[in-house]
Amino acid sequence: MIAKVLDPCCGSRMFHFDRQNPNVVFGDIRSESHVLCDGRSLDIAPDIEMDFRAMPFEDESFHAVVFDPPHLLHAGDKSWLALKYGKLNQDWKDDLTRGFSECFRVLKPNGMLIFKWNETQIKVSEILALTNQKPWFGHPSGKRANTHWIGFMKMEQSHD
Numbered sequence: 001m002i003a004k005v006l007d008p009c010c011g012s013r014m015f016h017f018d019r020q021n022p023n024v025v026f027g028d029i030r031s032e033s034h035v036l037c038d039g040r041s042l043d044i045a046p047d048i049e050m051d052f053r054a055m056p057f058e059d060e061s062f063h064a065v066v067f068d069p070p071h072l073l074h075a076g077d078k079s080w081l082a083l084k085y086g087k088l089n090q091d092w093k094d095d096l097t098r099g100f101s102e103c104f105r106v107l108k109p110n111g112m113l114i115f116k117w118n119e120t121q122i123k124v125s126e127i128l129a130l131t132n133q134k135p136w137f138g139h140p141s142g143k144r145a146n147t148h149w150i151g152f153m154k155m156e157q158s159h160d
Helices: 080-085 092-106 124-128
Strands: 005-007 024-028 032-035 041-044 062-067 107-118 137-141 147-153
Touching: 062 092, 092 107, 124 147
Parallel strands: 005 024, 005 062, 062 107
Antiparallel strands: 032 041, 107 147, 137 147
8 A cells, every 4th residue: 555644743643543554654853762751651653764854755745744843942952842742943944944845745736734833932824924835724722722733735736
């Protein structure tokens, strides 16, 4: 079976119902295990180690992409937040611009990009300004509505 979905920042796969789904390519820049302060194990074990800014896939390879990049600028490098969610670099705007571009590059025409963002440190409006693609839908969730799920569709190019 050829995978139809890409998760290029899978982390510990925490929002996937089936963490071994053969239809999903789980990618991440890191492969590591940690014991958190409460004793729980945190395992980041991607199918492929990759950088979301330069993905090793052909154009138009996937029907769907789930893009959940790190959202923290301010967290200690070894804090449980940074270990669990990753941490942005100082040039995060360029990183996320390249990430969006790559996600749309590997997405098939009429494919869906599901983007997840927690705006505790950086507002959604700042992030959406990093792509020229327009969202199709969105929904804030969480106790303080800090987490946003946003959907995009890669429209087919007109050949007029």
